[in-house]
Amino acid sequence: LAPWVPVVGLEIHAQISSNSKLFSGSQVQFAAPPNSLVSFFDASLPGTLPVLNRRCVEAAVMTGLALNCSINKKSLFDRKHYFYADLPAGYQITQQRVPIAVNGSLSYSLCIDNKMSQMVTKTVRIKQIQLEQDSGKSLHDDTRSQTLVDLNRAGVGLMEVVMEPDMCCGEEAAAAVRELQLILQTLGSSQAVMAEGQLRVDANVSVHHPGEPYGVRTEVKNINSVRFLAKAVDYEIQRQIEELEKGGTILNETRAFDSKLGCTVPMRDKEGKQDYRFMPEPNLPPLILYDAKSLPANLNHQQVVNIDWIHERLPDLPSVKREKLVEWYGILPEHSFTLLNEDGLTEFFENVVKQTQMKPKKVIGWILNDLLSYLKQHSLTVKESPVSSFLLADLLNLLEKKEISATAAKQVLAELWKGEGKTPLEIVKEKKLELLQDQKELEQICQAVIDGQENE
């Protein structure tokens, strides 16, 4: 049987972390009472006009720079028309013709095997990043034959990040998205929490035989976590392969991922394709960005976004942070990945290192093997850890000073998890876990044991 080459591309919508919406002054807030964050413009009251939010532009520029994109010094806004209850104006303002950033790349890493002992770096090309409005939410109440519309989310700023179909499987897609999440969170341009709808991922999946043109692709939506993304993509690849091997065809359709069943099902009933009748947004002049060279002297700097200024202030991206961790602490690259992957873990690790004489190379073992597995077992975040970095450092110091053995340390740690407020030293004393250093004492004990044996 000829091999199949799966092709995966992603369209990611990241909600911009800002105080107000993309084109209006109403607040951006998760889970507020329905329709409590809706301005006249968001409700599409006639006569209202869009006013661009500077912070959203900066967020998009930051993200573009972090993803190695070219930032378009002139980008345009367009209207994308369709009728839907959660789209009050009957159109979405987006950037179809000339988006704010193009031609970037994202590097991400994968483990070759499951043991995280060998990592390989891959790159996915970023086609573009565009600014656009989020829609409201509609809840369909079939029992009462009604639709409930909440416009709180309508108009919130989104960055749509388009990743080219350079990925080949669920694992790659998941790793790429995870890295994007970390980048966005580091920049602060989006909180990127999938569960809260701040990061939405649609996957475009197709399969073909090597040497042949790309196959028909389907779009998979309704993916609510990175884990489900991997599942959904892999399922869809498999489904397409099976279908084609049966002699069937793949429809260019949109499918929804059903997380309970672990499969994709056909979604929208599209009678033919939608024509969005794109038209330039006449109420917004072209968005002009400047850099140090092109910045006119007399412009009010409040009115201007300077790309170079933003570039200078970019924080260390995850890849840089990992390199630094490896360099400074002598830990393995795969360790640095795990550190960054868990919210707050890097900080915890660094705090322990600061407070202990134990070498970081050894500390990392305790962090990743003991601390992290415990947290995972109990579904706790680092912030919720009953063992603070101070306590752990304390414990590790005892170990380092050879006052206790490694086995004893593990026992103490087990006690510490109970969170009863005892210090490691107290537990050691309580359980008499001290290491005996005194040679003479040891000899006496051994002798006693031997004597005891002889007596039997």
Add this chain to the structure above:
Amino acid sequence: QASAALKEGHATPTELCQRCLSLIKSTKFLNAYITVAEETALKQAEESEKRYRRGQPLGVLDGIPIAVKDNFNTAGIETTCASNMLKGYISPYNATVVQKLLDQGAVLLGKTNLDEFAMGSGSTDGVFGPVRNPWSYSRQYKEKSAPKSHSEDEESNWVITGGSSGGSAAAVSSFTCFAALGSDTGGSTRNPAAHCGVVGLKPTYGLISRHGLIPLVNSMDVPGILTRCVDDAAVVLGSLAGHDPKDSTTIQDNFKPFELPDLTDVSKLSIGIPKEYHAPGLSSEILALWSKATDLFKNAGAKVIEVSLPHTRYSIVCYHVLCTAEVASNMARFDGLEYGHRSDMNKSTESMYAATRREGFNDVVRGRILSGNYFLLKQNYENYFIKAQKVRRLIANDFVKVFGSGVDILLTPTTLSDAVPYTEFIKEDNRTRSAQDDILTQAANMAGLPAINVPTGLSERGLPVGLQFIGRSFQEKQLLTVAKWFEKQVKFPMIQLEIKRHDHNAFQHQKSAFFS
């Protein structure tokens, strides 16, 4: 003048307001007003009066009664756009221009009638019925019309105001207010101004905020100013112009309100006469008037030269494509969900939308939406929309070339003829009419240039005819200065309205009568 009278105490704002309200009642048959905000107007007048008594009026407009076209949002006062879609719609906010007028102490008498959603050139296609030109009831018109003894014929003989800001033009023309706001997308302020014998100013695009003006074509709409004289237009302009952060298409530069100088020497002026504006269908009367006007400038020493705007004849189709495309887009929000009319049809969201829009919009609106959507289809976009944008650029460049060659102002007719009787007007459909009537005014909207109608003379039928001046971008001061000079020269006659008032038998209106 009214302002001076208020300041000097010859009249009070409440008196002024009451007279206007009373006159509105007497001229109800004109159908110029959709909503009369009597209570709030009187309150505003009272407040103004208090300020005058304290000697602290807010400015020249304090206490001056004004009217606003019903496509501007007015908080607490119904805004309908003369459409079933917005019948009963009470906006929660004021359009920026309305707010500015109120902040200056102006008294908002009410909302004026228009063609539905400002689509039309007659003010005949709104759900509240057509607006009648006050000149239909003028002695000047009656004297010239074929002698009839029955009042019935007076009824059927009335002429249109032009449109789409017909209500505003009629309101100013019949003295029910001192200034009115209209809108101008293809000529909607200048056209009715010409037919009603008032000054109609279309400012440069980007000078006055559109925030709160319910849009027809976002890239061409401007708020328009209708007044009885050019000086008044300059005053109103001064209070409205300037950057509005709520409208991203307004210019950032600071606007400095100006006083119009009394021009005496026009010898340094260069007036351009675009030959393409000798359009097919232009009445010989208007042609003659235009010619007389050019002679006037020549004799006063101005340089008058014939110029060419070669792409003028493409402006109608170009406008049609761009206008309908934007209309289709702008009207997409009217779905009955958040505000406005909502159909009882509730089988599904789609069917509710469809029924709501069918019930809420008239044929004109629906026709434009259909056309617009057609032009925006992916397969048509390049051939229609993009092409039209390119033609628009060519039209705008025509003006740039002409103004760049040393011409200061262009002088053209505003309309093809004087106002036609309603019965005749409705023989042709809205689209045909609009296409015909907009030819002389549209191009200024395409190019975003300022233009003004100045009432010039009376036609043989005793109806007003106006001429249009088109100026350079943001050169309103020059435009209005020349217009004022011209106004002084032509001495357009005052309308002699013959209407019955409640309290008098017959009433012949004279300006000074207001203050006696």
